[in-house]
Amino acid sequence: MQTAIANSSRTAGLSGIAATIPGRILIGLAATVVVAAAAHVAIPLPFTPVPLTLQPLAVLGVGLAMGPVAGFLTMLAYLAEGAMGLPVFSPTGLGGLAQIVGPTGGFLMAYPLVAAIAGGLTRGLTRGLTRRTPKFLAAFVAGNLAMAVLFLFGATWFMHYTHNSLHAAWIGAVAPFLPGEFVKVLIAAGVYSTLARVPRI
Secondary structure, rough: HHHHHHHHHHHHHHHHHOOOHHHHHHHHHHHHHHHHHHOOEEEEOOEEEEEEEEEHHHHHHHHHHOOOHHHHOOOHHHHHHHHHHOOOOOOOOHHHHHHHHOOOOHHHHHHHHHHHHHHHHHHHOOOOOOOHHHHHHHHHHHHHHHHHHHHHHHHHHHHHOOOHHHHHHHHHHHHHHHHHHHHHHHHHHHHHHHHHHOOOO
């Protein structure tokens, strides 16, 4: 009984913090730390400047957890941190503003929109639906559409920066990453749907 009361008080306290502007800012900054940590899980590929990272998974998580507006603003803050020279981007790049405008910059610049699409579309698909409607499906559809936007931005900027053909952009910025991104969407949708089923105290 006492444990339940303590858990309820703790949950109420966290909800109270999240409802304040300073609390939201702190949560957003904490989310940028998570994205930065995911960016440092990077595997460089010998044929392209675009590395394999866990960043897209973290960006999807931010959008799903925080919603479209907060997710968008959080990812803008992340880009601002990187532009100021903080080590939040993948260590395979130049860092700072040079990385944002470099060959992988299209992916970075798309992150706010990716988070907004993932969070907004998922909530739009599940709004007004019954509890039997799988939230996994909504998050999965939204996540794949968000990833399509990510690759559209990333490949377009890659072509612009490297002056390569569409085929070269497909090989260097899209095709090698599709299987991994599909798995990341599955993971993000699974975690979101699982946490959404957790009863609120």
